[in-house]
Amino acid sequence: MGHDTTSIIRARDVMSRRVVDIDGMATAKEAAAKMRAEKVSSLLVSKRHPDDAWGIVVVQDFVREVIIPGRSPAEVNVYEIMTKPVITVPADMDIRYVARLIFRAGIRRAPVEHGGELIGMISLTSLILDNELF
16 A cells, blocks of 8 residues: 555545444443453443544553552443543544644544544554555
């Protein structure tokens, strides 16, 4: 997938189309089991209603909010440890700006949206390891 320097690479060109979600009422234990089964390091937290915002739960949330404080994963709900609202990236955004946004926001991944719908995920790691950008 080599690209010449004149073409603009957009978020949609390099995103993973796989989005795994979970309900915020699920327990941290259930979320961790889903992450293991799906082989992902983050889960989108579903909206409760159409006007709600998406959330995200990542491995670091489990470490910071469950493991370090010594809480029981079976007694912690995802909504207690997730980040909400989640930073999303427009599908048509130039990849240079995507990388800058993700990096400066101090996050590792972001959902990609188009027309109000989440259509994929993009991460700093996947930009380098899963694509032939350079």
